[in-house]
Amino acid sequence: MNTATSxxxxxxxxxxxxxxxxxxxxxxxxxxxxxxxxxxxxxxDAGFRAVSWDRRARGASGDARGSTxxxxxxxxxxxxxxxxxxxxxxxxxxxxxxxxxxASLGVPITALFLSEPPLxxxxxxxxxxxxxxxxxxxxxxxxxxxxxxxxxxxIGLPKEMVEGLRASDELAALVPLGQSTVYDTALVAQVSTPxxxxxxxxxxxTILRGEQTFPVxxxxxxxxxDEMANAELVVVPESVMHRPDPVATTRVVRERLG
Numbered sequence: 001m002n003t004a005t006s007x008x009x010x011x012x013x014x015x016x017x018x019x020x021x022x023x024x025x026x027x028x029x030x031x032x033x034x035x036x037x038x039x040x041x042x043x044x045d046a047g048f049r050a051v052s053w054d055r056r057a058r059g060a061s062g063d064a065r066g067s068t069x070x071x072x073x074x075x076x077x078x079x080x081x082x083x084x085x086x087x088x089x090x091x092x093x094x095x096x097x098x099x100x101x102x103a104s105l106g107v108p109i110t111a112l113f114l115s116e117p118p119l120x121x122x123x124x125x126x127x128x129x130x131x132x133x134x135x136x137x138x139x140x141x142x143x144x145x146x147x148x149x150x151x152x153x154x155i156g157l158p159k160e161m162v163e164g165l166r167a168s169d170e171l172a173a174l175v176p177l178g179q180s181t182v183y184d185t186a187l188v189a190q191v192s193t194p195x196x197x198x199x200x201x202x203x204x205x206t207i208l209r210g211e212q213t214f215p216v217x218x219x220x221x222x223x224x225x226d227e228m229a230n231a232e233l234v235v236v237p238e239s240v241m242h243r244p245d246p247v248a249t250t251r252v253v254r255e256r257l258g
Contacts, residue, residue: 001014001060001163002253004069005078006056006077011062016050018044018049022048022088023048023051024053024079024087025039025051025089025090028094028096029093029180032054046058046254048257053089055180056183057179057210066150069098073107076107084157089103090113090249094118095115100191102195103201107171112206112225113249114206114215116210117207117220119188119191122192131185135182136182137149143176145155147177156216200229201228202232207225208244210238211235217242
C-alpha cells in the first residue's frame with residue numbers, strides 16, 4: 001500500500017487497482033480498505049482506477065487523539081491529492097456521509113456516489129452521549145465492548161445477533177477497529193441532518209440503495225434524494241441488506257461517468 005499524509009500529519013494508507021479515471025472508495029463502519037476489494041476489482045475491470053484506503057484508526061493508517069469529522073475530511077482530501085488532485089468518490093454507509101460532508105467543505109470531488117448513507121434527519125437518533133461512552137470503553141481497554149455497544153446502539157442490530165457475534169471469532173477481528181466506532185458515531189451524529197451546504201453541493205450526486213435493506217436506510221436514501229435538487233436515486237436490486245453488489249454498483253458508476 002501507498003501512504004498519503006493528512007493535514008495533521010496522520011499517515012493514511014491507500015491502494016490503487018486498475019488504470020483510468022480515479023474512483024475513490026470510502027468504506028463504512030468496522031471495515032478496512034481491503035474489504036472493498038470486490039468493488040475495486042469490478043471498477044478496474046470497467047476501466048477505472050479504484051482507490052481503496054484505510055480510514056483513520058483502521059488497518060495500516062494512523063490516528064491522532066481526539067480526531068474529529070473534519071480530520072477525516074482532511075484524510076480523504078489527502079488521498080485524492082495523492083492520486084491526482086481530483087476524483088469521483090463512491091462512499092458506502094458512513095463512508096457516504098463522509099464523502100458528502102467532504103464535498104460540502106470543498107474537497108475536489110468530481111462526482112458523488114452515495115450508497116445507503118445512514119442519515120436519520122433527527123428521527124430515532126442514537127443516544128447523544130454514545131461517542132463519549134465508546135471512547136471511555138476504548139480508553140479502559142475494552143474495545144470489544146465498544147464494538148458491541150456500537151452495533152447495538154448505533155447500527156441497531158438485534159441483541160441476539162450481537163450476542164452471537166460476541167460468541168464467535170468475528171468479534172476478535174473487529175476489536176482493533178474499536179477507536180473507529182467513536183469516529184463513525186461522531187461523524188454521523190454531527191451531520192445526521194445534512195447541513196444546507198451538504199444538500200447544495202455542486203457535483204452530480206447519485207444515491208444508491210438496495211430493495212432489500214434496513215428500513216432506516218431506505219428512508220434515508222429516499223429523503224436525501226428528495227432534498228437534493230441535483231441528486232438521482234438509483235435502486236440496485238442486486239445489493240441486499242446493506243451490502244453493495246460490486247458488479248451492479250460499478251454498472252451505475254460506469255453509466256454516469258462514461
